[in-house]
Amino acid sequence: MRYDLEARSFHDKIRLLLFKAMGVKRRNTEQHRADNLSYRRKWREDHPHGCHIHGCIQPLLRGKFCEKHTIMRRSRKVEVLTHYGKNKCLQCCWDGCTVIDLDMLSIDHVNNDGAEDRRKGRVGTSLYNYLLSHDYPEGFQTLCFNHQMKKEITRKREESV
């Protein structure tokens, strides 16, 4: 549980209040992280063929996750990409682009400030989780991979002029 983190979202605040009421003390963050990591590693060793979500012992559907968690991860992705899509639809935000294929869409940092998120490990599903749990912060948009590429090429070209 993440009661050692600072309360950022509404849910975090509620959780912190709850823990306070229950008399749960804050733990040393570094120690807590290390314990957590070794516990997770041990779990993975004990359940090598199970779903990759910690604590889940369901068989794999395909890839790394069970059926329930495959659907959950997919629906989270749909929700986030829809929120940041053109007119709040599951679509690339690039002017005139009509790509709506979920497999071809991803989140783009509007101001190209994604380095920090990447450093903090916020890529793929953990970025979707972050955006969901922080009530959709500003500065993101849905783009197809072609237009992610196009944006990057244009930026580099403008930089070199």
Ligand SMILES: [Zn+2]
């Ligand atoms: Zn699972």
Ligand SMILES: [Zn+2]
């Ligand atoms: Zn596009």
